[in-house]
Amino acid sequence: MASILPASNTSMRSDRNKYIGKGFVHVKNPYLDSMDEDILYHLDLGTKTHNLPAMFGDVKFVCVGGSPNRMKAFALFMHKELRLEDSEEDIKDICAGTDRYCMYKIGPVLSISHGMGVPSISIMLHELIKLLYHARCCDVTIIRIGTSGGIGIAPGSVVITDKAVDSFFKPQFEQVILDDTITRSTELDKELAEELLNCSKEIPDFPTLIGHTMCTHDFYEGQGRLDGALCSFSREKGLDYLKRAYNAGIRNIEMECTVFAAMCRLCGLKAAVVCVTLLNRLECDQINSPHDVLAEYQKRPQLLIAKFIKQRLGLHD
Incomplete structure (x- = not known):
């Protein structure tokens, strides 16, 4: 087990009692x-090994993504955006023991990787939701x-999800x-999606849509x-799909x-999905943009979420 970590003592730490509402995280077990x-x-x-309320009780925002490297980069980026007093060297991987x-x-932000695919993110979400509950x-x-593959939109476009659907479009x-x-509903928070879209309009040259x-x-x-x-199918059948x-x-x-939306909804978490597209699947199957262009694309969701969090916290650029 990792050692017990102290609660954040940075200038961004907030007393949870200052927040209006009693939207506690629920578990259905x-x-x-x-x-x-x-x-x-x-x-x-x-x-038993960790004081979870002391470590995580002030968390208001949780950002999850597949890649460990990207989520570490997002954590370092948020550290700069929130202008925290502690050093970047103090940002340690809390899950380093696994x-x-x-x-x-x-501060009030958790950045967590979830791996690739439904099984991997499902395992992480079970334990994350229990962590927030405890x-x-x-x-x-x-x-x-x-990141994602776009359908009929230009690479680099940021999609804010309004409906998470399965392979049958349900x-x-x-x-x-x-x-x-x-079968569980995959309904996402509509107001949160609109709030994120409005934030995107304040970023120059930032193609964003809800879909x-x-x-x-x-x-x-x-x-x-x-x-x-x-x-097991023809080119024509794949394109028709x-x-x-x-x-x-x-x-x-x-x-x-889909599993992200379903689990968050059941446990009382306001949730959103924000993914940048790296290619247009109606045109090609493989990513062919230069590495520097892809790197810029991959930063776009981070830029949007950072702006959203700063606005929620009353911070200004």
Whole structure:
């Protein structure tokens, strides 16, 4: 287990009682409160080994993304944007005792990696939500930031998701639990999406739109690609599928949004998905933009979320 970390003592630390509302994080598990100890194994944390309210009680914003390196970069970026008094050297990976995920705390902001695909983000979300619950966090906003494949829009466009849909274009998440198939709603917070869109309008040369996002369980065949080790369909059939997705209002494809939306909704978390597109899938299957262009694209969700958080905290550029 990681050592017990002290609560943040930076100038950005906020007393949770200053926040209006009682939007505490919920868990939907009647067995949790009867447990003597809850070990958050994949985060290297636990209710007996760590003082979770002291460590995380002031968290108001949680940002999650697939890549550990990107989430560390986001943490360092937020440190500069929030003008915190402590040093960048004090920003340590709280999950350093495990090789599954990384987590950084920057004032009221958590930056966490979730890996790739529904199973990986699902495991992380179970333990993250329990962490926020045990820490008695309230009025938390959680945002997934990442990259995606665009459908019918220019590379570099930022898509704010209004509906997270499955491969059949339905706004739902299906999960097999024991021998039952459970269907859960993937509704996201509409006001939060509009607030993020308004923030984007204040950033010059920042193409942003609200649209549906499709979540698939595979990067290759599941997304209609012709360049995987397997391909069981024709070029025409793959392109027809993507065109039908576009006509259904889908503007990008990724691999996590449905379970993210479903779990956050059930547990009382206001959630949003903000992903930049790296290519237009109606034109090609492989990313062919130069590395410097891709690096600039990948920073766009971070820029938008930083502006959103600063506005929420009453900070100005």
